[in-house]
Amino acid sequence: MSVSDRRKLFRDPLIQKVIEVILRQENRELTPSYEASKGFYYDKIDEIFGDVYKSELALKQMSDSGILDKKFFDTGVVCPNCRSSQISLLYRCPKCNSAMIESKSLCEHVKCGAIDVIDRFKKEDEYECFQCKASLMEGSSDLKNIGSWFICSSCNFRFDEPLTIQRCMSCKNEFLPKDAKLKSLFLYVMNEAVKSEYERELALLLLLKPEIDKLKSKAEMMSVIQGKSGTSYEFDVATWSKGAKKPTVVDVVMNNEPIGTGPITSMFAKIYDVEPSRQILVAIPDLQEDSVKLAKLYKIEILTAKTMEEAVSKLIAILKD
Ligand SMILES: [Zn+2]
Ligand SMILES: [Zn+2]
Ligand SMILES: [Zn+2]
Structure with a gap:
């Protein structure tokens, strides 16, 4: 787009407001925000237009005409069904798909090499090694946390990575990361010459x-x-x-x-x-x-x-x- 396209945009009072907002930002950069209830958005710009789609369109026109320089910011996940970016994460058992899973810490008694979940080192209110019967202090360096895993209460399967399911909060569609649609997110800066x-x-x-x-x-x-x-x-x-x-x-x-x-x-x-x-x-x-x-x-x-x-x-x- 040419100078005359820019001049047309400059005369639009709403575009003038967008420019004023961007010039007031730190580094004169407009970056997208994320909120679970809204997805990705440019808050101050949405306030001007009162509508996410209108503000996206305005930012596109402004970058197409050279007023704004568009730079890659991040990649966001959107629902493959309705394109909403209001996505929540769910963890499930990879074997039986149950949601009844717990995260467990795995501990080692350093002196004798016994390894198991923390519960097995507990005896009533005290800590004791299930293997060598030595009594242990909570938080002592003798009992070392060596990682964590998950256990499924439905099928007892133990696993170190749960099945991750993404749920669209807008249309309730559930999908796997491999089926997610990705959306490039941009930050916008005012072109200095313009x-x-x-x-x-x-x-x-x-x-x-x-x-x-x-x-x-x-x-x-x-x-x-x-x-x-x-x-x-x-x-x-x-x-x-x-x-x-x-x-x-x-x-x-x-x-x-x-x-x-x-x-x-x-x-x-x-x-x-x-x-x-x-x-x-x-x-x-x-x-x-x-x-x-x-x-x-x-x-x-x-x-x-x-x-x-x-x-x-x-x-x-x-x-x-
Ligand atoms: Zn959706
Ligand atoms: Zn299971
Ligand atoms: Zn021991």
Whole structure:
């Protein structure tokens, strides 16, 4: 996606909120959270959109357009049936599938080498080795914990790893890890170069909007106008003087260096179809020589300004006429 796609997104108040949230995060990183009752989610973004799917879509648009850089974060498990990420784990006996299993510690009497579950070293309230009958102190280094296992109360099977079953808390489907669907989780960071593009865009909007609202003629920002082919085009500003059917259309381009021919060509493509009465391109700070020639050829009026403030006051002066 191009600069113009980004500009469209920058003007969406909800996208502006998302950007503000990300810029406030530590390292300017937006990472997914997990909660058993919700699954994976981006909490602050969901608050903005009020809907998990809408916020996922917005993050996708923002990364597709280059506003956000998307980085791998983790792999999450989702239900193969309903794709929910609200998954709980269940442990079962691998032989009879019973849920009645217990975890047991396995201990060794170091002096004589007797090994068994801790219960076999217990005699009433005391500890005693079942093999050499030595009395033992609880927690002493003579009685060493050498691991643990599971025992099934239904079939007495002993095992060191239970059968792991995942249960979807949303649709109650139970599935084995091998049948789980995996989902890549991403963290998002603001692209540094695009960040300054955004700040400029927002600053221009803030300056231009109140001035446009003051104009006596009908004026619109981000105006969508249909061309003779039936296709619609967006201009940064469009004004209609009294009784006139054809508008004056304005596009604004900003860059750190003199602007190339790209914006001239794309504006020409739009005005060729829309046929406005007048077309103005505001260029901050300046245009390259080729661009000036091309603009003349296409009958696009050029307005250059060193700063945004200057551009806004020059433009408003023209539009007032
Ligand atoms: Zn499910
Ligand atoms: Zn069993
Ligand atoms: Zn012993």
